[in-house]
Each structure stands twice: as structure tokens, then as C-alpha cells.
Amino acid sequence: MEFDGGTKNNMEEEEEEPAVMEEKIYVAVGRETAKNKSNLTWALDNSQGNKICIVLVHRPAQMIPILGTKFDAATVDEELVRAYRAKQKTKTEKILDEYLRFCLQKGFQAEKLCVEMDSIEKGIVQMISEKRVRKFIMGAASDKHYSTKMEDLRSKKAIFVCKHASATCHIRFICKGYLIHTREAKMDEVRALSALLFDFQRLVSSQSSKNSDMHSHNLEEEEEEEEEERTSRTSSSRSAGTLSYFGGSEASSSVSVMEDKSSHSSPPSLPCSGMGLGMISFLINSTKIWKRLAIQNHKQP
Incomplete structure (x- = not known):
């Protein structure tokens, strides 16, 4: 009987233990999968069991090709603009699917997120704010700029995100599969x-x-x-x-x-009299x- 009682108490104590919260890691990628797989691989290897969400900023086309010539979207029929942009958006979704297959090959199940914005860096900053992202990974520069002595961000997009992204987001910047810079979150x-x-x-x-x-x-x-x-x-x-x-x-x-x-x-006193409202x-x-x-x-x- 004492053993049963002890078992019950242990079970209750186990039930009271809070569950470990998993944080989702958002990873920014580009349209060229071959040039982004090294950074994505680093993110997967350092995910520490957290879920991965692959982010690709899709920029709606501003120039619409017609009969071999490109025209400004503002001067083209709306139906043609809508049809061409929908076609480009479908291509973006296929690129994201290719990244998901790459993750599966590595043994990871990931999510995808397509952000539509004219500016890639502004799209990332807005996404971090709206999604309340706490962990984010993106490129520090293109692979051709990598060197063993590289310590600073070279990409204008990376510099913009590092400067303007929410202070509560922990951001790591990668180049050619190596960690270059970390911007710590200011949570405290x-x-x-x-x-x-x-x-x-x-x-x-x-x-x-x-x-x-x-x-x-x-x-x-x-x-x-x-x-x-x-x-x-x-x-x-x-x-x-x-x-x-x-x-x-x-x-x-x-x-x-x-x-x-x-x-x-005497007149009635006010509720906050003497407080200095x-x-x-x-x-x-x-x-x-x-x-x-x-x-x-x-x-x-």
C-alpha cells in the first residue's frame, strides 16, 4: 500500500513538471538553392531539436515581358500583370518545396514561409516583427566574399536587418556554412x-x-x-x-x-484628490x- 501511494505521488509530481517549450528557428534563403544549401545545412546542424521554418521573400515583378520586350507594370494591362505575377509566385513556391526536400534528405521536417515584399530586407524585418520571431538565421554575404578572417557583415541586406530587426530577436549571420556574426537579443x-x-x-x-x-x-x-x-x-x-x-x-x-x-x-472630495493627476x-x-x-x-x- 505504501508503494502504491509513493507511485501515485511520483506520478503527480511528474505531471506537474512543465513541458519544455520549443522555439522555431526561421532561416532566410534565396532563389538559387545551390548557393544557399551551405547556410541551410549549418542551420539544420545547429537547430538543437527546434523546428525549422524556411523563409523566402518573393518580390512581385515590376517589369512585365511582352513579345520579347519588358514594360513597366504600371503601363501594362492589369490582367497581364496579375497572370505573370501569379506565374512567378508559383515558381517561388516550387523553390521553397525544393528546400523542404533537401531538409528531408538531411532527416529534418521543415516548414516554409513565402513573404511578399518589394524589398527583401524590409520583408524580413516586417516578418520578424509580425511573427514575433525569436531566432533567425540569414546570410552575412555571398559565398564569394568569404574568408577565414571575415568578421563583419558584407551584405547590405544583412546590415539592414541587423540594424532594424526587433531587439527581441536573436540573429545569426552565416557565410559559406560558417558563423560570421551574432546579434544577441535584448530580452533582459x-x-x-x-x-x-x-x-x-x-x-x-x-x-x-x-x-x-x-x-x-x-x-x-x-x-x-x-x-x-x-x-x-x-x-x-x-x-x-x-x-x-x-x-x-x-x-x-x-x-x-x-x-x-x-x-x-464642504464640497465632496474627488477620488484622486491630492494625487497630482x-x-x-x-x-x-x-x-x-x-x-x-x-x-x-x-x-x-
Whole structure:
């Protein structure tokens, strides 16, 4: 019986253990598969069990070929432009499928993602932001620029992504199958700023709640005072009727004085009186701006 009980407790403890979260690694590739397989191979070998998503930015054609001559898309019939671009998009999907087959040959199951944008680097930055990508791999330069002494990014696309991509994304730049540069994510700083803003807003909310309770308490006290004054005025009216034989003007004067005092009762206090609402609003906005500027600064190398 003790053994059974011990087994049950162990099972409960095992069930309570949190599951390990897998992070998806996004890998940018180009249209020429032969020139990108070395970088993709590096990504697969260093995936550490994480899922792989292959990203290819598709740029819609701006020049449409007609009878051996290319024309600007803005000057060509919309149906012809749509048909040609659809054909090019199909080719892009086939290129992605070829990358998926390459991954299968290496023993990996990967996903594909086609991003449509006129600019490759801007498409990558936007994708990282929209998908909230935490791990990303892309080329540092074309393979012909590789050397054993290479340490800096050579590709304008890589430099743009390194500078403008979300600060929360960890990016590794590869060339000819070698790691050239790593841009670390700024998660600790971003989380610290978010926590600071959350704590400040919670403090303000708590203080507002306390002042609201004080306001309710003050209202109750004022209601009690008004009730006492009404009772007092009723008694005074009766006394005035009795004393009218001996000096009605004095009784009336007494009642008038009491009514005058009641009419000058203190106005109801505001829920946040004494808090300095202007200052609180300023501090909240300043904290938000500080957070936004800090994140923007982290985007710079």
C-alpha cells in the first residue's frame, strides 16, 4: 500500500513538471538553392531539436515581358500583370518545396514561409516583427566574399536587418556554412522595462483605489451629518413654534444660522484628490516613451 501511494505521488509530481517549450528557428534563403544549401545545412546542424521554418521573400515583378520586350507594370494591362505575377509566385513556391526536400534528405521536417515584399530586407524585418520571431538565421554575404578572417557583415541586406530587426530577436549571420556574426537579443532589458512600467501602473491603480475608498467614506460621513442637520432643523422648527410667543425673530434667526451653516458644507472630495493627476499622467507617458526609445536604441548595432 505504501508503494502504491509513493507511485501515485511520483506520478503527480511528474505531471506537474512543465513541458519544455520549443522555439522555431526561421532561416532566410534565396532563389538559387545551390548557393544557399551551405547556410541551410549549418542551420539544420545547429537547430538543437527546434523546428525549422524556411523563409523566402518573393518580390512581385515590376517589369512585365511582352513579345520579347519588358514594360513597366504600371503601363501594362492589369490582367497581364496579375497572370505573370501569379506565374512567378508559383515558381517561388516550387523553390521553397525544393528546400523542404533537401531538409528531408538531411532527416529534418521543415516548414516554409513565402513573404511578399518589394524589398527583401524590409520583408524580413516586417516578418520578424509580425511573427514575433525569436531566432533567425540569414546570410552575412555571398559565398564569394568569404574568408577565414571575415568578421563583419558584407551584405547590405544583412546590415539592414541587423540594424532594424526587433531587439527581441536573436540573429545569426552565416557565410559559406560558417558563423560570421551574432546579434544577441535584448530580452533582459526589454523585460525589465516592461516590468517597471507594469509595477508603476499597478502602484497608481492601487493608490487610486485607496482614494476612491476614502471618497466613499467621506460621502457616508457627509450623509450622516446631513441627516443630523435635518433632525436638528426639525427640532428647531418645533422649538420656534413654541418660542414664537416670546421672541419669534430670535428663533427664526437661530434656524437661519443653522441653515446657513449647512449650506456651506464642504464640497465632496474627488477620488484622486491630492494625487497630482497631471504628474501621474506625465510619469506614465514618460515611462512608455522611455521604453519605446530603449527598444529603438537596441535595434542599432
